[in-house]
Amino acid sequence: MPVTGGLVIPVGDLIGSPGKERLFSGSTPVRARLGDTTVDGPMTVSGRVVGMIDAVKAEFTASATARFVCTRCLTEWEAPVEAEAEQYFGHTPDEDGYAIVNQEVDVAGPARDELALGLPAVPLCREDCMGLCPTCGTDLNSEPCGGHGEDSDSPFAALKDLFDS
Numbered sequence: 001m002p003v004t005g006g007l008v009i010p011v012g013d014l015i016g017s018p019g020k021e022r023l024f025s026g027s028t029p030v031r032a033r034l035g036d037t038t039v040d041g042p043m044t045v046s047g048r049v050v051g052m053i054d055a056v057k058a059e060f061t062a063s064a065t066a067r068f069v070c071t072r073c074l075t076e077w078e079a080p081v082e083a084e085a086e087q088y089f090g091h092t093p094d095e096d097g098y099a100i101v102n103q104e105v106d107v108a109g110p111a112r113d114e115l116a117l118g119l120p121a122v123p124l125c126r127e128d129c130m131g132l133c134p135t136c137g138t139d140l141n142s143e144p145c146g147g148h149g150e151d152s153d154s155p156f157a158a159l160k161d162l163f164d165s
């Protein structure tokens with residue numbers, strides 16, 4: 001079972017040989033973005049390509065490092081992201097334009113797509129992040145902000161007086 005070293009994988013001998021497979025593992029630089037979450041660096045993809053009657057199927061895991069910005073407090077951090085997916089390649093391009101070309105398939109495109117799809121749309125630095133005060137911008141995770149919300153003309157102030165008395 002030969003292992004190839006890149007993300008363009010020869011499949012000529014797999015087409016028409018159902019069940020025959022080729023393992024692969026490789027890396028390529030990618031740029032992907034979802035909202036404020038970005039991936040800009042090497043993406044590693046490993047998996048296998050399996051022969052079918054008139055096509056091949058790639059099953060793979062893609063991983064990279066993503067840069068996140070917390071939706072609530074704007075803290076930035078980096079963390080690994082991973083996506084598992086499968087992609088069929090036929091002789092005619094699918095809706096994303098992926099196909100068998102010159103007896104080869106390129107899994108870099110599908111892997112990048114899956115990785116981008118798997119990025120969180122609303123990243124939070126932590127589940128209970130308290131975010132920034134909308135009035136003064138204080139990071140409420142590190143210090144409470146005194147001051148607002150207790151204005152005497154706020155409708156809640158009257159209620160609070162009720163409960164306090």
Ligand SMILES: [Zn+2]
Nearest residue numbers: 070073125129
């Ligand atoms: Zn946060």
Ligand SMILES: [Zn+2]
Nearest residue numbers: 133135136145
């Ligand atoms: Zn404040």
